[in-house]
Amino acid sequence: MVHVIDIDDPADPRLDDFRDLNSSDRRPDLPGGKGLVIAEGVLVVQRMLDSRFAPTSLLGVDRRLGELADDLRDVDIPFYRADADVMAEVVGFHLNRGVLAVANRPEPLELGEVLEKATTVAVLEGVNDHENIGSMFRNAAGLGVDGVLFGKGCADPLYRRSVRVSMGHVLRVPFAAVDRWPHDLDVLRSKGFQLISLTPDPRAVPLAEAMTGEKVALLLGAEGPGLTEHAMRATDVRARIPMAPGTDSLNVATAAAMAFYERVRLPR
Amino acid sequence: MVHVIDIDDPADPRLDDFRDLNSSDRRPDLPGGKGLVIAEGVLVVQRMLDSRFAPTSLLGVDRRLGELADDLRDVDIPFYRADADVMAEVVGFHLNRGVLAVANRPEPLELGEVLEKATTVAVLEGVNDHENIGSMFRNAAGLGVDGVLFGKGCADPLYRRSVRVSMGHVLRVPFAAVDRWPHDLDVLRSKGFQLISLTPDPRAVPLAEAMTGEKVALLLGAEGPGLTEHAMRATDVRARIPMAPGTDSLNVATAAAMAFYERVRLPR
Numbered sequence: 006m007v008h009v010i011d012i013d014d015p016a017d018p019r020l021d022d023f024r025d026l027n028s029s030d031r032r033p034d035l036p037g038g039k040g041l042v043i044a045e046g047v048l049v050v051q052r053m054l055d056s057r058f059a060p061t062s063l064l065g066v067d068r069r070l071g072e073l074a075d076d077l078r079d080v081d082i083p084f085y086r087a088d089a090d091v092m093a094e095v096v097g098f099h100l101n102r103g104v105l106a107v108a109n110r111p112e113p114l115e116l117g118e119v120l121e122k123a124t125t126v127a128v129l130e131g132v133n134d135h136e137n138i139g140s141m142f143r144n145a146a147g148l149g150v151d152g153v154l155f156g157k158g159c160a161d162p163l164y165r166r167s168v169r170v171s172m173g174h175v176l177r178v179p180f181a182a183v184d185r186w187p188h189d190l191d192v193l194r195s196k197g198f199q200l201i202s203l204t205p206d207p208r209a210v211p212l213a214e215a216m217t218g219e220k221v222a223l224l225l226g227a228e229g230p231g232l233t234e235h236a237m238r239a240t241d242v243r244a245r246i247p248m249a250p251g252t253d254s255l256n257v258a259t260a261a262a263m264a265f266y267e268r269v270r271l272p273r
Numbered sequence: 274m275v276h277v278i279d280i281d282d283p284a285d286p287r288l289d290d291f292r293d294l295n296s297s298d299r300r301p302d303l304p305g306g307k308g309l310v311i312a313e314g315v316l317v318v319q320r321m322l323d324s325r326f327a328p329t330s331l332l333g334v335d336r337r338l339g340e341l342a343d344d345l346r347d348v349d350i351p352f353y354r355a356d357a358d359v360m361a362e363v364v365g366f367h368l369n370r371g372v373l374a375v376a377n378r379p380e381p382l383e384l385g386e387v388l389e390k391a392t393t394v395a396v397l398e399g400v401n402d403h404e405n406i407g408s409m410f411r412n413a414a415g416l417g418v419d420g421v422l423f424g425k426g427c428a429d430p431l432y433r434r435s436v437r438v439s440m441g442h443v444l445r446v447p448f449a450a451v452d453r454w455p456h457d458l459d460v461l462r463s464k465g466f467q468l469i470s471l472t473p474d475p476r477a478v479p480l481a482e483a484m485t486g487e488k489v490a491l492l493l494g495a496e497g498p499g500l501t502e503h504a505m506r507a508t509d510v511r512a513r514i515p516m517a518p519g520t521d522s523l524n525v526a527t528a529a530a531m532a533f534y535e536r537v538r539l540p541r
Contacts, residue, residue, distance in 0.1 A: 144527060147517060147522075148517060149516075214539070252414045266514065270481040270535065272515060
C-alpha cells in the first residue's frame, strides 16, 4: 500500500517533481529537461500503474486516493495528499483531475522488441504535434494496432499533453525509434511487413486496394507537408484515402484511424 | 471591391461586431447573444465568401488584405484595416491569423433541403462539444458527406471554435435540425435512407456488414453516454466499429470519420 503523507506547504521539496508543470515539462526529453513522465487523472494513473512506467510518487486529493485504493494496494511509494489549492500552487494551475503520478523514463524499447509479435504498426515521420501523437496512440489502442515507430522529426510521445490526450495509451502501446531513417525500414521488410505510405496524392492507390499484406506498416507524415519523397520511396506502395475534391488533407490522427480501421473492419 | 477603411482607434464603434470575441461569442445562439458568425484566417474567410453566409465586414492587417484581393473583388463591404496591436485590443487576444470576417446567421435550412440530393448524412444526438462538431464537419467535407443533422442536445455548430476547427467547412456542408426527436427520423426513412446507430455495444453488427443502404444516415451520440436507447430504437440497425478489448470508446469525430470512410473506401 502507498504511504500517505499529508502536505500543507506547497513549497515542500518532496513535491519538486510535480512543480510548475506548464514550464518544467516544456521539453522534458532534452538535456536539462527532467525527463519525467506525468500521468493525470484516475484513469491515466491506473494505466501507468499497469505499464512499464513505474511511478515514483503520487500527488492528489483525498477523494482520488479513495478511488485508487484498489490499484495502489501493492504499490510501495508515497502518496502526497493535499487539498486542491495546495495542488494548484505546486503544479502552477488548477487541476480538475485531482491526482498526478510521476515516473522516470525507462530504457527505450528496441525496434525488434516492438515488432516481435506485431502485425500492424504505424510509422510516423515529422509528426511534431503532441496532441496528434496522443490521439494517434488512443486510436492505435482502440483499434488493436501493435506498435508505433518514430522516424525523423517527431515530437516526444511522453510529453504531458500527449500522455493526457492518449488517455494513457502512450504508456501501454509499445513504441520505438527508427534510428537510420528511412534506411532501417528494411528491418520491417525483412520481417515480412508490407510498407504503405499514406498520401493525399490522387495518383496513389485507394488504401482499401493497396493494403494486401498479412503484416502492415502504415507510414504517416505530418498534416500539410506529409511524408517526404525520400521516405515514400522506401515503401512498397503509395495509398490514399478517397477524398472529396477541393477539401484539405485530413488530420493525421484521423487519417491514421481510418487506416487502422481498414485493418479491422471485418472480423477475421 | 471592398472599401478599405484604416482604423487606429480600437474603440471605434464600427468594429463592435469583432469586440471581445472570447466573451461575446460565448453563447451567440442564445437570446442576448449576437448570433454573429466569425470566420478567422484567409482560408476560412475564403470559404465564408463562397458560402450562404454573406459577410458584412472584415477586420484585418494589410498583408491579409493583399492575400484576399482576388476573393474580395466582387464584394461590396468594408475591410477595416488595422495593425496587429489594434486588432488584438479589439478582439481581446492576439490573433495569429490576421483577418476576421463577420456574417449574420441566415435562415436555417429545412431538413428537406439538406436531404434533397443527399446519399450520406450524419445525425448527431447530444454532441455538445464545439471542437468535436468542428472536426466532424471537416471530416464530412473531406469524405464527401452531404449533410449533418442535429437531434437533441447538440452544441451550436456556428460557434467560433467550431467554425475554426472545421476549417470553415461548417459554412459549406449543409446542416439542419431534426425538430421532433427522434420522431422526425421517419422523414429520412420515407426518403429511402437506411438509419444506422453507431454504438460501442459488442452485440452490435460490425459497421462494414451493417451498412447496406444506397442512402445512409449515420447516427452518432456523444463520447461517453453515446446515443440514447430512445434514438437507437428509431433506427434500422445498431452497428459498431470493431474495437480492441479493454479500450475506451473512440472520440466521436474519429468514429464518424471511420463511418464516413466506410462509405467511400472503394471508388464506386
